[in-house]
Amino acid sequence: MIPSLAEFLAIDLAAVVTACLCAATCAIVGSFLVLRRQALLGDSIAHSVLPGLAAAFLIVGSRGSVPMFIGALVAGIISTVLSEGLRRIARVESGAAMGVVFSTMFALGVLLMSLPRMRTVDLDADCVLNGVLETVVWTADTARGTRVPTTLADLLDPGVLAGAPQQLVTALVVFVVVGCVVLALYKELTLASFDGGLAAALGFPPWLLHTVLVVLAASASVASFEVVGSILVIAMLICPAASARMCTDRLTSQIAVAVLFSVLSVLSGYCAAAFGPGLVGFPGTTLSAAGMITVAAGLLLVAAILLAPVHGLLARSARTFRLGVTIAREDLLAMLYRVEESNPHQTLRRDQVIQGLGGGVVARSAIRSALSRGEIVPAGHGLTLTDPGRAAARALVRTHRLWESYLVHELGLRPDHVHRAAMDLEHHTTPAMVQDLASAVPSVTDDPHGRRIPDAGLEGSPARSARGNGPEPGR
Numbered sequence: 410m411i412p413s414l415a416e417f418l419a420i421d422l423a424a425v426v427t428a429c430l431c432a433a434t435c436a437i438v439g440s441f442l443v444l445r446r447q448a449l450l451g452d453s454i455a456h457s458v459l460p461g462l463a464a465a466f467l468i469v470g471s472r473g474s475v476p477m478f479i480g481a482l483v484a485g486i487i488s489t490v491l492s493e494g495l496r497r498i499a500r501v502e503s504g505a506a507m508g509v510v511f512s513t514m515f516a517l518g519v520l521l522m523s524l525p526r527m528r529t530v531d532l533d534a535d536c537v538l539n540g541v542l543e544t545v546v547w548t549a550d551t552a553r554g555t556r557v558p559t560t561l562a563d564l565l566d567p568g569v570l571a572g573a574p575q576q577l578v579t580a581l582v583v584f585v586v587v588g589c590v591v592l593a594l595y596k597e598l599t600l601a602s603f604d605g606g607l608a609a610a611l612g613f614p615p616w617l618l619h620t621v622l623v624v625l626a627a628s629a630s631v632a633s634f635e636v637v638g639s640i641l642v643i644a645m646l647i648c649p650a651a652s653a654r655m656c657t658d659r660l661t662s663q664i665a666v667a668v669l670f671s672v673l674s675v676l677s678g679y680c681a682a683a684f685g686p687g688l689v690g691f692p693g694t695t696l697s698a699a700g701m702i703t704v705a706a707g708l709l710l711v712a713a714i715l716l717a718p719v720h721g722l723l724a725r726s727a728r729t730f731r732l733g734v735t736i737a738r739e740d741l742l743a744m745l746y747r748v749e750e751s752n753p754h755q756t757l758r759r760d761q762v763i764q765g766l767g768g769g770v771v772a773r774s775a776i777r778s779a780l781s782r783g784e785i786v787p788a789g790h791g792l793t794l795t796d797p798g799r800a801a802a803r804a805l806v807r808t809h810r811l812w813e814s815y816l817v818h819e820l821g822l823r824p825d826h827v828h829r830a831a832m833d834l835e836h837h838t839t840p841a842m843v844q845d846l847a848s849a850v851p852s853v854t855d856d857p858h859g860r861r862i863p864d865a866g867l868e869g870s871p872a873r874s875a876r877g878n879g880p881e882p883g884r
Contacts, residue, residue, distance in 0.1 A: 415559040422558065423574050424545040425679055428702060430580035431633040432645050432671035434587050438625045439650035440664045441591075444602045450623065451646035453511040455630045457488035459518025467526065478579060478631050485627030488514045489620065542679075542698040545576045583632040587625050591664075594621065599660055641703045648706035649674065655717035670709050678702030730771070736836050737766050737775035739805055742784060745794050746802035750860075756791030804843075807863045809835040810856035811846040817857045818850055824857035 435451075442448050461484025465476040492510040496503050547557045547569075555572030556563075563569045591598065597618055601608040605615040626646070633642040653666035682701035686694035715722050744765055748755050757765070759776065766772035776792070779785045784798030794802060812831035816822045822830075838846075847865075855861055 414561075418558040418560070418563070419547060421679070421683075423547050423577050424542050424698065425675065427545050427574070427577040427580045428542060428675040428679065428698070429672050430577070430584045431629070432649065432675050432702070432706075433668045434580070434584045434629040435633060435642065435645040436649040436653075436667035436671040437587055437591055437664055438622070438629045439646035440653065440660070440667050441598055441602055441622055442626065442646060443650040443654055444660065444663075445622075448647045448651070449643070450507070451626050451630055452643035453507050454485045454488065454623070454627050455642050457511040457514035457518075458482070458484045458627065458631060459515055460484050460521055461518075463518055463521035463524075467521070467524075475579075477634075481631040481634070482624070482627050484514065484518075485630070486620075486624060489623040489627075493616070493619075542702075545574050547574065548572050580632050583628050587628060590621065590625060594618070598622065602660075638699055641699055644703040644706050645671065645674075648703075648710045652706075652710045652713035652717075655713040655720045657719060670713075671706070674706040674709055675702050678705035681705065730774075733771045734774045734778055737771050738778045738782075738784075739801075739836060740766060740832075741775050741779055742794065742798055742802035743805045743809070745785065745792065746799065746806050749794065749799075756788050756793050758791050762792060803863045805835055807865065808838050808843050808846075810860065810862040811843065811850065812838070813856045813858070814850045814853045814862065815846050818853060827857065 439448070439451065442450055458481035461480035461482070462477055463480075464484070465480025468480075469476045488510050492503075492506045495501050495506040495510060499506075501509075549556045549572060555568055556566075557572065558564055558566075558569045597608065597613045598621070600611070601613060601615050601618040608615050608618065629646065630642050633645065649667040649671040650663070652670045653663045656666050657663050678701040679698050681704075682696040682698040685701070686692075686696060713721065716724075718724055741762060744762065745757065748757055762776060763772045766775060776785075779798065782798075783795055784801060785792050786795055787793075809831045812834050813824075813827045816827040816830060817824055843865075853862070
């Protein structure tokens, strides 16, 4: 059953807002981690902060958010410093150093959790590993003068805001701090992420920027403990950022899209956890909100892998297909040009052209493309070049034969070994490169197979530039 507005504000609003803030914070930090290929750093930090949580409780004797946050943050920083020191001093591979330190820290946390004094604290798997998003609710306290919101106007009431859960306040503070730090150091973080050597040469120590990023990742991880847990927080650090990386090549856009995807993951995951079981025939049943949010983030990543406009599988397949059609169309023009060069009155049937292009959808699409561009026209039972198509074909054949001549005369390759290389190169040669090729072999008028190289501005039938009508070993 869909809750009323009052029920949503009183029960669900705090959890949803807290989850959105934590997910957005993780997305901002995760964008830099993914760019630097350090995505598992967040997972390592999430494991290593356990002794910090235990130590904070042993020191202050309570599970307050502030001491827990400070303890976990300090543990994450110590773990990172130790792993970096092990890598630099002992020259241990970065991944191995990180694995040794973080696994040792996690084991230390398990030992601290087994102490008799720790058995009285509610610091179990639900809190640290899996998250307890459902417990993030608004509270009403008559003594403090706080109350639960029931209307949108209540969200502006100081008495209502004073009753906001501590997790929401912590998530908001961390989100603001992380956002301000990233804005202040955006240029430096971007430079260090793309080129650490250049950053060091310009006076920005990469290790210091790395430490800043680690602190931000630790802050995001700790703030997300009671939302998605230390294990599931890695998905929020990676999935939205990786999904955004599939959609754009600009870092600013990537961060914005990552934040958008993180919020969508929270909203869709929370709704699916609350109402999904009822929609499939299990009324009264709910799922873990943290787990479903993570699943939603994973599904968004799968969708981005398939549908992203820049690096998505379908987009790459479409670009590959279009490139294949373009190359096949150019091969078709060159094929018809060579036929005219051998016999001006000869044409090729459509089935011969398809067979010569290798068959399949690409060959048929290449013929349709050439027809629609006006480069070929049907002639009886065959296909023939138009004047624009003949000019394009002449340029292709000229490029091909110049490459063959260059490879033989300048690089010393055998004439029977240059045809395939020239076929590959002719489709990627610019007009400026053609001029350079012609300048490199200025005295050569025939290709290595004895066929005349067409002049750049020659008009009319290719038979005018042919020296003979014999078969062509290569273009």
